[in-house]
Amino acid sequence: MGDPCESSVAANADDNQDSGNEVKERCWEQREALPGEYLCVICGRYGEYICDETDDDICSLECKKRLLYLLEISRSLPAQQPLVKKLPATDECYYVQDGNNKPEPQCLTNYQTDLLREKLEISVRGDSIPEPILSFSSCDIPQKLVQNLEAEGYEMPTPVQMQAIPTALIGQSILVSAETGSGKTGSFLVPIVSHCVKVKNNPQKPLALILTPTRELCIQVEEQAKLLGKGLPFKTALVVGGEAMAGQVYRIKQGVSMIVGTPGRLIDLLTKHDFELDSISILVLDEVDCMVAQGFYEQVMQIFRALSQPQVLMYSATISKQVEKVANSLARDIAYISVGKPNEPNEAVKQILIWVESKKKKVKLFDILTSNDHFKPPVVVFVGSRMGADLLSEAITIATGIKALSIHGEKPMKERRDILRSFLFGEVDVVVATGVLGRGVDLLLVRQVIVFDIPNSIEEYVHQIGRASRRGESGTAIVFVNDENKKLFPELVEILKLSGAAIPRELSNSRYLLSSFSTGKIQKKRKHGF
Known part of the structure; x- marks a missing residue:
């Protein structure tokens, strides 16, 4: 049996293609509505076409699927308990009766x-x-x-x-x-x-x-x-x-x-x-x-x-x-x-450490971003300072032609929102960020993280490379390391061993690393809850 809205979607898709627009697959691909325009009844974005079964404005195939699912559920409820109501574009909510809300029985021994x-x-x-x-x-x-x-x-x-x-x-x-x-x-x-x-x-x-x-x-x-x-x-x-x-x-x-x-x-x-x-x-x-x-x-x-x-x-x-x-x-x-293993990196993240002297890090970054084999957009590049984020994003755009923007705490809130939205919607391939993006921000589409400047703590490092793996999807974290990061070498080696990642020869031969092993610093760290 065909999709109940298939004919409507197809017809409207043709109309939109004539005007230079295609019916959007995903909700987040649709633009925000302008004043006076029709609104999607599910998410409040621009309502680009109407579903024949409900005569409601819908922004995308994704929201259409959600609407039809809710309609199917509502038909299984008594007539006096309507489930689907047309919601406004704001987050002002209407109460919907729950009906019979008995939890499913669950008995585990x-x-x-x-x-x-x-x-x-x-x-x-x-x-x-x-x-x-x-x-x-x-x-x-x-x-x-x-x-x-x-x-x-x-x-x-x-x-x-x-x-x-x-x-x-x-x-x-x-x-x-x-x-x-x-x-x-x-x-x-x-x-x-x-x-x-x-x-x-x-x-x-x-x-x-x-x-x-x-x-x-x-x-x-x-x-x-x-x-x-x-x-x-x-x-x-x-x-x-x-x-x-x-x-x-x-x-x-x-x-x-x-x-x-x-x-x-x-x-x-x-x-x-x-x-x-x-x-x-x-x-x-x-x-x-x-x-x-x-x-x-x-x-x-x-x-x-x-x-x-x-x-x-x-x-x-x-x-x-x-x-x-x-x-x-x-x-x-x-x-x-x-x-799981909360104090260790997400196992879905493949860590690749590259020994790069500070003066050569920028050239190495450009090589990666211009390589068909190694550049996997969208990419987040983590740096240690706000000025560094601004300068590096400009350098990337000039040197590689790849559109890159920076995001950090000194940027106005509206600008930060716009940059993050452009990145998530695929309008920008590279974002250069300070630690403001290292904790908790749900970058579902990120495939690659490049740690240009290693942070000062191993905990922050774990959070940053974790941006490359969301909800079980695998990703890659490329990390630039040199003698300036020697204080983190012992803990970094432990992280690499636990994840099965390769350890650069320069790192494994580091005198600082050997002295740390001999004084038992790593064991002490592990004992105190690392």
Whole structure:
């Protein structure tokens, strides 16, 4: 049987081709709508054609598929419980009745639970930790949230979601470590959306607060939350620098369920506008190892003291003894969840280390970018300074003809958003970035990372090369190394050995490396939680 909208899509595709445009395959390929233009009923972008079955404007084949899926679900429900409603382009949400929202039965024996955790490399520590879930519908969350997860392509939970979601749903504070790209964001957003929908508070005060170290990560988390909360009584507020505070204050006063922000801007909001956070019942510290480091720790603690004993959910790819110590000071009876090898690079990333003297790194980079065999766009190039990012991106464009842009903390927020969007949409092949893109920003399309300047810590190195592998897709990290990085040699060699990567001859013969082995520095590092 043919696609119900096939004739309409084909007809409109011809019309669009005549005007120089093709029907878009994916939602993110479509442009934003201009004032007065038709809007896609699913995502709010420009509605390029109409589906015959619903007469609704759709932006792409991807959104058409989602709409037809929702229609199919709605037909299976009683007539008095309509599921599909035309949503506005904003994130203002309408309540959709859940109908019969009984979770699917799931009964795992203790043996099955232990076997599943062993197979998926899930380690737990703490009292009364529930068994992992095998599907989103097997836990007590709104049916509409399950449908939103399916519409966004979450066919089944990732290992970290299997264990963290049911643990968070019972109100347990948790400290979670899992490798980059493992689905940590979804594992705290699902419990938050579910909690906010079930708790009826009027007037609506924020129930959940998510703190992250960078504005880009805040934006990504909030956008994902909007998708999961679509069609539910769930609104969000973004509280970050680079945007007018007046708009953020107004947004919160209108009533929101969840706030996503950076610590500095949130403190400004609390002190200058006399906000109270006594309604917050869930606090998330994303990239917690960074959040408790010098520069963030005092801000985080100031915010925490303004709360009233919330459930605390803490996540990172790297967990140290210091992080565990801080976690124990924030919440009692914490459950510890570890998935995979969190303090080591994603195994899907192939690491290639090249010994390059500093003066020759730029030439070597140009050689890679102009090689048909070695250039695998889209590419992120990590550098150590903001000025270096600007200069190197200009040099790449001039020397190779490849369009490259830089992104760092000194650029205005709007410019950073535009650059990141152009990169994700394939309009730019190379982005030269400082560490602002090294943590948590979901670059699903990145195939290659080039570490032009190795960062000062091995944890940051793990995060940066992890950008080259998202949701199990393999990627390559090319790393330039020389004597200027000698302080990291011992830990770097350990990382390479664990991942099976080749060790450059110059690195293995380094006098500094040999002296470190002889004094037992590597063993000491491993003992203290590296």
